[in-house]
Amino acid sequence: GNTALCTVGKTGNDLHYRGYDILDVASTCEFEEIAYLLVHGKLPNAAELKAYKTKLKALRGLPANLKAALEWIPASAHPMDVMRTGVSVLGTVLPEKEDHNVAGAKDIADRLMASLGSMLLYWY
Template sequence: MSDTPTKEAPAASGFKPKKSVALSGVTAGNTALCTVGKTGNDLHYRGYDILDIAGTSEFEEIAYLLVHGKLPYAAELKAYKTKLKALRGLPANLKAALEWIPASAHPMDVMRTGVSVLGTLLPEKDDHNVAGAKDIADRLMASLGSILLYWYHYSHNGRRIETETDDDSIGG
């Protein structure tokens, strides 16, 4: 995610920058979230080398790091998992919309549609504050798996599954 707009307005002279298909090595935006290839073939999330944390961290720890800016302490991780678990369920109207999507749909199209429907059922607040944005990120993280699983089981097997489970992880 970038703080820089994805498109630049044309200059007053009417000049429009030429689009390039070869942006390798070109800075497209700045973010505090990650760096890629800064020292070769590497990836860092908020300053942590992914190779140092991937083998010892849970998905929810990395999610917390990305959304909330730091690795969580044990109590924070437990509370975060509880929050995500509570957000895993899907509104009935979202489930109904997912049931209209054909089995042949691409999963990315299913997620896009699910997020759009969710956005109409649980709209953002007008003030767009940082805490609200973090809540939206948490809601999306918790519900995207549920959206895909519900759609898949319904569209392929006609089964309406329960997305709220006792698992303490999104992967569960």
């Protein structure tokens, strides 16, 4: 398939995110910079990165209903199952808007990016 997000193995054993070789950016970029690149299409400048970190931090909190659902998941569950279930519950507690415009889709991606770590830590 075609995607603007990444290419894998285009010239051998390589990975590119939006045209950037992962080996070039992995040692110089923070997680939030790569997240911004994937979601927003470019590497952020300093002001954009600061604002993005602030936004993601504000979205880390979990609704009480989601926390309650996470408490029911057994400790023996696989972390990927925990995240899948957490995303499903989050989608019912905070449903997406009917209009999936570009800005709305980016907000959904940011919400998920900020919430997944919180889900795992809360469950654990």
